Amino acid sequence: MSILEDHRRFREIIKGRIKQHFKKYVTQGEMIGKQEKEFVKIPVPSIEIPKFKYGPKDQGGVGQGQGQPGDAVQGQQGEGRGQAGDTSGSHMLEVDVSLEELADILGEELALPRIQPKGNKSIETVQTKYTGRSPIGPNSLRLFKQSYKEALKRQITDGTYNPEDPVVVPIKHDMRFRTFKKVTRPQANAVVIYMMDVSGSMGDEQKEIVRLESFWINTWLRRNYRGLETRFIIHDAAAKEVDEKTFFSTSESGGTLISSAYKLAKKIIEEEYPVHEWNIYPFHFSDGDNWSGEDTRVCLSLLKDFFLPNANIFGYGQVESKYGSGQFLKDLEKAFVADDRLIMSKIENRDKIMQSIKEFLGRGR
């Protein structure tokens, strides 16, 4: 099919391999857009050939629907139906996808394995399940239909049933009741602890990368665990726990002591998340600068003695920044060269996010 050739060419432009001058017209398929309720808008990459046209914001237009002057108009972009062939082409630039589907798409795209929760045998919930029937039981669980059938059977066999006058009277012997069993089910819970360096060297772009990355990690883990909790820790020279919003909006200046965050994470886990009951996912993002070699040694020993034995994985994502040396990654690599519980990933720019998620979650743990 010749369309595949056209498609390949389009992908090459998107990736910037050919026609560099088009790069500025590419609306990036960032794979995350506005989040509205449980739907996410995914922009599909597209290129608009420049034309003489009106600026979109000056324009406005005619719509239909409820609303008083001043009310916001929703859903401007994208038509509900594609109707190609009738016009020279109207473009759907955004697609709505539910989070669940999104996780499936992600899993499929990156070929992520389903996660095998650890310790799933030790945490169990007991549920009651109706499984059968018996001739004895409490009246509240009586099966009326079954009981009458039994009575009918009995009356036909002993000849007391009269089809002209079909009166069926169950006796105690005919009664049937529901029975139940206790079923134990393994329950898996997970907690994700995000740690981020917010010292001066982490800029807005770096934080945006972390935000995108954490969004995808959450989406995937939520698909795999019924209860997922998230905790957020920011640190410069000292660490503190914050809520999600603060996590992504804080910017501090000053030095960096990574161990402060690790210590705080350790404290949170020890106090609130018994390690044999919880699947624990600490993720740490930084630009790789640490204050001193001494502090790095503290970090390494915390990792070795606490995090790696107790967490499912420990993810370290290094975001490239203008100021970061990236030394921490090298230190980690040296210390834990063959340990697959520690996953290190280098995220140079937005395009590498998907690759990095695959590294983090590709091991199915």
Add this chain to the structure above:
Amino acid sequence: MAKLTPELEKAQKEIRAVAIGQGLDFYETVFEIVTYKQLNEVAAKGGFPNRYPHWRFGMDYEQLSKSYEFGLSKIYELVINNDPCYAYLMEGNDFVDQKLVMAHVYGHCDFFKNNKWFAHTHRKMMDEMGNHAVRIRRYIDEYGVDMVEDFVDKCLSVENLVDAYSVYKKLEKPAPHHGGKESGPTLDRVQRDVLKYLLDYAPLEEWQYDVLSIVREEAYYFAPQAMTKIMNEGWASYWHAKLMTEKILHDCEIVDFADRHSGAMVMPPSGFNPYKIGIELFRNIEERWNKGQFGKEWSDCDDMAARVKWDTKAGQGREKIFQVRRDYNDVTFIDEFLTEEFCHEHKMFVYRFNKRTGQFEVDNRDFGVIKKKFLFQITNMGMPIINVVDGNFNGKGELLLTHLFEGVEMQPDYMKATMENIFAIWKKPVNIATVMEGEGRIFSWDGQDYRHQPFGDYKVDQPEVEDTEKEDT
């Protein structure tokens, strides 16, 4: 691609006979069964299986495929204005869907054949597109894909600079290839067909001349479809609803039909659906002309009670809508038949961008404002009107374009990029007179620098609006 199954063929014959019985008149229509991949491919190429290679078809294909695979949208119908018409049915759709699509398609085919604005479209476009593909492939073999594709991109950048409202007459042929003139003539009357001017006077190589004329031909072929979007969809929807509910549906199919039909007609919470506006306007016209709600007496009547009950049993509805489908385009259609009552009934409003809140907001529900905005939105297919006035500007063979300013400014970065592309075709400086930041300015691109200066220093007459004349009732 495959022929129809025996059941579908039987249904097609039945629907065709019913459509003809209702007075629809169309070229023979060939239905093909396609898989969703094939349908996406054909749709990405504007309905034509065989077109020249270009990345934008691949882009559309990706978008269509993704949104189909994510279950967000699916193409129900695809029909080509050609003699014979070609229409595609997707394999695996419900039987009732296929019947609906066929009824809908016959509506489109009738429209293609009879609407005035389609009178001079190329009716052997299927073959013509194939020829275009062959020619461009030949140039690619000769000059390399990058060079040819780059030039196609530049041509596509100006493909909207045609005189869409001239399609009621035969497309004018440009002068044969000549290798370029020193300059172009200064025109007494502005010319909307900028592409023809470029073909007539720009210094193009032969293959470039051919590529540009291919792009122009295809632009003119598609223009009537964009100009009659509301009418065309409204007409087809009117007929599928009528044929299906009155003649074709079995009792057991009615619920499925209603579901599909309402899905197509749904008005999004806000925003605008051409299917819905079109079908409702046609029904409104039919009702008004059946009840005699037209003419001087009707428009002079101020008594609301009398207007509501007005019924002279004129019975001219059917005749009127056939006349409307023959003579109108979207602009004249909306101008003449969008009434205040209709706007109220369909809760129409005007929205605009609020810089303070950073979102689009409902602005106004006044009929006059809505109609004006609506007409503006569909005039020239929502594109700014650009004319060429001079090919010897400044006495140095520069090109001068004018933008017929109607209160909305152009997007500056796209304007600049487009001028660069025209420069690549014209090969001498390109100028455009427009209004930017509330001030009349002439922008120039000479291959190196992008400059602008106030408008007043030049005498450029704002051209008159042409070709959107109304027809009186």
